[in-house]
Amino acid sequence: MADPMKIRAQMKGDTAEIRVLMSHPMETGQRKDGTGNVVPAHYIQAITVDVGGKRVIQGQAGPAVSRNPVFGFKVKGAKAGDKVVINWVDNKGDKRTDEATISG
Amino acid sequence: MKKRIGALMAAAAMSAAFAAHAQQPMKQPAAKAPAKATQKATDATTADFEKFRDVLEEDNPAELFEAKGEELWKAKRGPKNVSLAETCDLGLGVGKLKGAYVQLPRYFADVDAVMDAERRIAHCMVTHQGFKAEDLAKKPFSSGNYTPELVSLTTYVAGHSRKMKIAIPQKHPKEKETYQIGKEIFAYRAGPWDFSCSTCHGEDGKRIRTQNLPNLSTPEGAIRAFQGWPGYRMTGGVMHTLQWRMNDCFRQQRFPEPNYVSPSITALLSYMGVNANGQMYKGPGIKR
Numbered sequence: 001m002a003d004p005m006k007i008r009a010q011m012k013g014d015t016a017e018i019r020v021l022m023s024h025p026m027e028t029g030q031r032k033d034g035t036g037n038v039v040p041a042h043y044i045q046a047i048t049v050d051v052g053g054k055r056v057i058q059g060q061a062g063p064a065v066s067r068n069p070v071f072g073f074k075v076k077g078a079k080a081g082d083k084v085v086i087n088w089v090d091n092k093g094d095k096r097t098d099e100a101t102i103s104g
Numbered sequence: 105m106k107k108r109i110g111a112l113m114a115a116a117a118m119s120a121a122f123a124a125h126a127q128q129p130m131k132q133p134a135a136k137a138p139a140k141a142t143q144k145a146t147d148a149t150t151a152d153f154e155k156f157r158d159v160l161e162e163d164n165p166a167e168l169f170e171a172k173g174e175e176l177w178k179a180k181r182g183p184k185n186v187s188l189a190e191t192c193d194l195g196l197g198v199g200k201l202k203g204a205y206v207q208l209p210r211y212f213a214d215v216d217a218v219m220d221a222e223r224r225i226a227h228c229m230v231t232h233q234g235f236k237a238e239d240l241a242k243k244p245f246s247s248g249n250y251t252p253e254l255v256s257l258t259t260y261v262a263g264h265s266r267k268m269k270i271a272i273p274q275k276h277p278k279e280k281e282t283y284q285i286g287k288e289i290f291a292y293r294a295g296p297w298d299f300s301c302s303t304c305h306g307e308d309g310k311r312i313r314t315q316n317l318p319n320l321s322t323p324e325g326a327i328r329a330f331q332g333w334p335g336y337r338m339t340g341g342v343m344h345t346l347q348w349r350m351n352d353c354f355r356q357q358r359f360p361e362p363n364y365v366s367p368s369i370t371a372l373l374s375y376m377g378v379n380a381n382g383q384m385y386k387g388p389g390i391k392r
Contacts, residue, residue, distance in 0.1 A: 003168060003171070003172065004171060006167050006168065006171070008163075019162075019163055021163050021165060021167060021168065023165075023168045025249045025341075033248075066338075066341065067340075067341030068165035068168060068336075068341055070163040070165075072163075
């Protein structure tokens with residue numbers, strides 16, 4: 001039941017600039033709540049980015065990444081109109097996939 | 105609704121008595137306020153803060169809250185199962201959002217009172233959707249992973265005034281009166297520290313640690329404080345509105361905190377907002 005990502009993808013010369021803002025608590029597992037109990041770890045572990053049907057990024061993230069993180073990528077060889085599909089999976093198995101189209 | 109307003113008024117009177125010191129309220133906004141202010145960046149720290157904000161603003165998580173607010177605005181909800189989009193008038197007509205935020209607080213004939221943005225949305229949720237005011241006031245501010253619906257809604261509404269000029273009306277007598285009350289609260293000294301808002305926010309060039317405090321009695325200072333709210337605070341990753349900022353100022357001054365969406369807050373926002381009139385509002389902001 002994760003919230004949608006915000007994806008921006010735009011051509012800058014021959015390179016596509018892709019930025020994605022993800023909605024996620026990114027709990028480290030190191031924090032305690034008001035009553036002293038550890039807040040369980042909850043963070044994005046895996047990220048993939050496909051452009052025009054081709055996987056361009058397969059990455060890992062961890063508890064050091066901030067809440068509601070932003071990631072930026074530059075992709076060569078993409079063109080305006082290509083579809084960008086971004087997917088993440090967190091350590092609890094929650095996942096989210098969103099897509100956008102590269103603008104000119 | 106009538107009852108609620110009555111209660112609020114009483115609260116307002118109380119907090120007005122105490123209120124005077126909004127100084128802290130403004131200090132934070134100030135510090136974070138975007139660079140546009142004409143107040144000179146007198147030192148390197150300030151200049152760096154502003155550079156930092158400019159970079160962050162490109163990918164502001166506030167957008168995530170706008171998205172959530174949009175869902176809430178359009179969904180049929182509450183005991184009466186209606187949407188705010190089809191019932192709520194923010195001053196420009198039912199469901200009209202474009203530019204509404206930069207024209208609030210304003211006078212509303214239906215309640216014969218001046219209301220600010222968050223208070224008006226709360227009013228709509230109570231009157232049209234049938235939510236209970238007490239429930240809305242139970243946990244009105246963001247913390248941890250909790251974001252009240254009203255915060256998302258206010259952020260969504262504010263997003264519709266991006267890059268628009270602040271034009272808070274001062275035509276109706278009650279609008280003028282509210283401004284005057286705000287001005288008085290701003291100048292009222294009290295509390296264990298004998299502060300008023302204007303102790304810190306009534307003069308140019310003041311600061312607390314690295315945070316420059318805007319002089320809210322000037323247009324340059326007022327825009328710095330108005331600007332950037334609702335704001336996403338990096339520390340903790342939470343979204344906050346001006347209601348929170350104002351209440352927190354009271355807390356920081358060791359004053360009793362006003363009730364949620366208190367008329368005293370409307371008055372302070374009116375004073376600050378009208379002083380910022382004519383300048384551009386950039387939209388929901390981001391803060392350190």
